Amino acid sequence: MSSEEQQQADETVVRLLGRREHSAHELRQKLRQRGYSESVIQQSLATAQQHGWQSDERYAEIWLRQMIGSGNGWMKIKAAAGAKGVAEELLLQLTEAADPDWVDLCFERLCRKFGEQPPETRQERDKIMRHLQSRGFRFGEIKAAMERQRQAE
Incomplete structure (x- = not known):
């Protein structure tokens, strides 16, 4: 060398x-x-x-904040972390410190993409659910967000 x-x-x-x-x-x-x-x-x-x-910790903190801000759910963040070289233990620690409200984030993503009107047909509902799942939200979070949308009407 x-x-x-x-x-x-x-x-x-x-x-x-x-x-x-x-x-x-x-x-x-x-x-x-x-x-x-x-x-x-x-x-x-x-x-x-x-x-x-x-600093991997500083990088992971900034990256996590950006991923959450972009409307991504836990599953997508966790999957992308490995490719970025973010250790799972560090990711869990930073996520716990950030304490995001996943249902709130899912609801925001739902309203931003599809508006505040609840779906009228099963096909519309399924499309919304697929979109939110592809963004990394878990079924319980999606269900809660869609229920909130339905009640807000």
Whole structure:
């Protein structure tokens, strides 16, 4: 490993982190794509973490807040976390701290997408349920949100 290669890798990490937060997993992938050796990648990540430039916890917190804000439910968030390199234990801890009201979020998503009028036919209801499930909401949350919509009429 040359010191020049290490310096280039460190600069790449700083440049990537300057644009947005990244998980260590994402940075590792991006450095691999650029052809850096595993030892150079390890050293660059260690340097970034020692200086506080990169933090998986900070990344996960920001990412979770963004996912919840985008109207995603727990199941979708949990599935996407693995691909982002967010540890399940950390995700559970941050979700517990954020304490989102999943039924409220599901209801907001329902009203934003389909309006406040409850579905008139079974097909409309099924379409709404499929959409909310694809956004990661669980059946109980969907049922509660649709009941709230029905009562608000």
